[in-house]
Amino acid sequence: MDRLIVTYLYSGENPKEIADLIRVEQTIEFPFDLAPSWIQEEVVGKIESIISVSEGIDVGEKPEHKIVISYNPDVIGGELTQLINVLWGNVSLFPKIKIIDFLLPDSFLSKFKGPRFGVPGLRRMFKAENRPLVTTALKPMGSDNSTLAKMAKTIASAGFDLIKDDHSLANQPWALWKDRVKAVAEAIGEAGTHCRYAPSLNLPADQILEAAYIAKDFGAGALLILPGISGFDALRTLAEDDQLALPIQAHPAALGSLVTSADCGISHGLVFGRLMRLAGADISIFPNFGGRFSFEESQCLEIAESARNEMANMRQMWIAPAGGMSLDRIPEMVKFYGVDTALLIGGALSRGDLFENSKRMVEKAHSYR
Amino acid sequence: MDRLIVTYLYSGENPKEIADLIRVEQTIEFPFDLAPSWIQEEVVGKIESIISVSEGIDVGEKPEHKIVISYNPDVIGGELTQLINVLWGNVSLFPKIKIIDFLLPDSFLSKFKGPRFGVPGLRRMFKAENRPLVTTALKPMGSDNSTLAKMAKTIASAGFDLIKDDHSLANQPWALWKDRVKAVAEAIGEAGTHCRYAPSLNLPADQILEAAYIAKDFGAGALLILPGISGFDALRTLAEDDQLALPIQAHPAALGSLVTSADCGISHGLVFGRLMRLAGADISIFPNFGGRFSFEESQCLEIAESARNEMANMRQMWIAPAGGMSLDRIPEMVKFYGVDTALLIGGALSRGDLFENSKRMVEKAHSYR
Numbered sequence A, B: 001m002d003r004l005i006v007t008y009l010y011s012g013e014n015p016k017e018i019a020d021l022i023r024v025e026q027t028i029e030f031p032f033d034l035a036p037s038w039i040q041e042e043v044v045g046k047i048e049s050i051i052s053v054s055e056g057i058d059v060g061e062k063p064e065h066k067i068v069i070s071y072n073p074d075v076i077g078g079e080l081t082q083l084i085n086v087l088w089g090n091v092s093l094f095p096k097i098k099i100i101d102f103l104l105p106d107s108f109l110s111k112f113k114g115p116r117f118g119v120p121g122l123r124r125m126f127k128a129e130n131r132p133l134v135t136t137a138l139k140p141m142g143s144d145n146s147t148l149a150k151m152a153k154t155i156a157s158a159g160f161d162l163i164k165d166d167h168s169l170a171n172q173p174w175a176l177w178k179d180r181v182k183a184v185a186e187a188i189g190e191a192g193t194h195c196r197y198a199p200s201l202n203l204p205a206d207q208i209l210e211a212a213y214i215a216k217d218f219g220a221g222a223l224l225i226l227p228g229i230s231g232f233d234a235l236r237t238l239a240e241d242d243q244l245a246l247p248i249q250a251h252p253a254a255l256g257s258l259v260t261s262a263d264c265g266i267s268h269g270l271v272f273g274r275l276m277r278l279a280g281a282d283i284s285i286f287p288n289f290g291g292r293f294s295f296e297e298s299q300c301l302e303i304a305e306s307a308r309n310e311m312a313n314m315r316q317m318w319i320a321p322a323g324g325m326s327l328d329r330i331p332e333m334v335k336f337y338g339v340d341t342a343l344l345i346g347g348a349l350s351r352g353d354l355f356e357n358s359k360r361m362v363e364k365a366h367s368y369r
Helices: A015-025 A038-040 A080-088 A118-125 A145-157 A177-191 A203-216 A232-239 A268-279 A297-308 A327-337 A354-366 B015-025 B035-041 B080-088 B120-124 B145-157 B177-191 B205-218 B233-239 B268-281 B296-310 B327-337 B354-366
Strands: A004-009 A046-053 A063-072 A097-103 A133-140 A162-165 A197-198 A222-225 A248-250 A283-287 A320-321 A342-344 B005-009 B045-053 B066-070 B097-103 B133-138 B162-165 B197-200 B222-223 B247-248 B283-287 B316-320 B340-344
Touching: A004 A015, A004 A080, A004 A118, A004 A342, A015 A046, A015 A063, A046 A232, A080 A232, A080 A268, A097 A268, A118 B015, A133 A145, A145 A162, A145 A177, A145 A354, A145 B205, A162 A177, A162 B222, A162 B340, A177 A203, A177 B005, A203 A222, A203 A232, A203 B205, A203 B233, A222 A232, A232 A248, A232 A268, A232 B205, A232 B222, A268 A283, A283 A297, A297 A320, A320 A327, A327 A342, A327 A354, A327 B120, B015 B045, B015 B066, B035 B162, B080 B233, B097 B268, B120 B316, B133 B145, B133 B354, B145 B177, B145 B327, B145 B354, B177 B197, B177 B205, B205 B222, B205 B233, B205 B283, B222 B233, B233 B247, B233 B268, B268 B283, B268 B296, B283 B296, B296 B316, B296 B327, B316 B327, B327 B340
Parallel strands: A133 A162, A133 A342, A162 A197, A222 A248, A248 A283, A283 A320, A320 A342, B133 B162, B133 B340, B162 B197, B222 B247, B247 B283, B283 B316, B316 B340
Antiparallel strands: A004 A063, A004 A097, A046 A063, B005 B066, B005 B097, B045 B066
16 A cells, blocks of 8 residues: 555544544644545545554553554655654644554655665675674763864774764864864874764754765764754755765754653654654664663664664664663673664763773674674 | 753652753763863753652652753853753653753843744734734645635735645645745735735755745745754744745644653743744744643643743744634634734635635734724
8 A cells, every 4th residue: 555654542532533633634634524525535644443452451541542544645745844744743732642653655765765874884884794883972062172083083093983973062162063073083084994973963954064065074974963953854865965975873862752751752663763764864873771761672672673674675774772881781782782783882981091991892892793 | 140041840759860960961971970070060060959849749649840950051052953952952862851941041042033023023014003913824735726826815815914835735746835836926916915925844954945035036925834843943044044034934743742741841832932932933833722732721821921021132923823723712812812913713714705704804803903
């Protein structure tokens, strides 16, 4: 079926009424009875099924229903922005509704390229045949350019694949964007290893693309973007740019509201897996379970699956489960997520000797082959 | 105090621990003890107060705490994107935390212009000295260009101030963006009234600015943007563009996840009031209470207050409480929100005679003077 198929979890009464509300709200947003009959038939979404999931609920809890609605692919046209609008535009303003699955029409998918490099591309780029990637973030904010540059050179010398700006580094007086990117790119270049630098593009909307080119000119070999702030389509724009052609890491900042609530939002795998991959992220960063954040094991696994399962001809995407990780957790993480994982350890590398810790991390990652 | 001051509502135990987590997470994201002491002092956020709000909670409910943290203005630099990152970046991924207030440092605020027109500007533009604005949306999706254009001309002839594209209209085969904008702009021009057209800019990130110029060339006199999809900074970019200099309506699509949960997200007034105004919206659309959506009276009032209260030298912003409104509700809405309200009635105008209904709405609005 070449339609957009969305599965909503709804907690409450009268699921049929809510399903009718959603299928109209996400399309014509107009009194159904006033729409011409062909629009009622072809433009408004269709209820495919409503399944009640009321087993095992406690007294006083509201029953849950899985509502499946399909949409004419013409409703989403060929643009990611309108896909997000049909998926989540107005329905985001209803309470107690969560999107737990969506399937894209092939005609829509075929318009997207997904990750330019993805798992196979970065394996070739970093000569990492069968091991996890070794990545980190430059921090803390407040450090000046020469401190950050020195840090980057030390880590690059230890054999890292990728060093990104911490997502908190923007255009602050301690290390202005342009000066920082130049200094760090040069320092990593001096290390003479295969390491690439991903400066953060958390910049004003009208500066992102130009900044990406400036970064590339300075020698940055990758990019970091924050789709929760800049929009998923800003990620797509960068990923599809054949002149840039750089690997892209996507950071989860500000996307938490989509997933932290149990009964509203969009599920973890769809946000950090499917949408990120569709938009072209090569590496999707998210908070690993057992770190400082709230994600559960099953939610993290859902992300890994969406990053890797069949999705038209799109390349598999790297996942970077992060947030307070340490070297000790590497074996457990690789066991859980497999080797198609971009290990991302930040602050913990600075506890003790940065070079020694970095080398240890590289060795651990290279022990998988 | 020239600092960014954020008030978080936290539901749970150990508020001091959480406050320490937040002030580090939103700044250095690095082990506190490893940071140089000047960074600990000057870059990491400072806990200003923690107040427990445990009165009146039911047995079994978690206690709530108001945590106030202030940040050095250099942490946010001068950019809206980094402000959003410091406000909500990683903390969005923590559960049970809601931002219920923030105050911006004057040094930051002074870099922003806010609404180009706002309440006084659109009053002059539409010769609406002391009445609500009269606005609507073109729909339903599926209609062809000539149908939409005819509809627009009818409504413009009835004396409306503003007609926007329905936010669902993107670039669909039934009415491709360019053709639609041209046809509708021309039709409204033919009406020969003061009515302005706001085409939707829910378009790919790299096309928004160009599309705004194309729309202006076609004769569109306003713009509609969806910051939940395109990013708040895309709104700012348009609002600050002196060549464009068009009034901007901002639509709430996809922003619901920020506000629908009681214990996570950002409160209504901050999202649809303060952030929209900071980013430069002239009119902020949100779902009114008593419509199809979930907003409560107090939340709507919070939005109205944030749109209008003192905020450096920024103009007051119009609010457009919408979503299933009808003509009958106008007196009640004006009583509740005051005359600085952009009345927005969509589908209900099509029930019966569009021209007659439109005239009635204009008359009702013009009865306030």
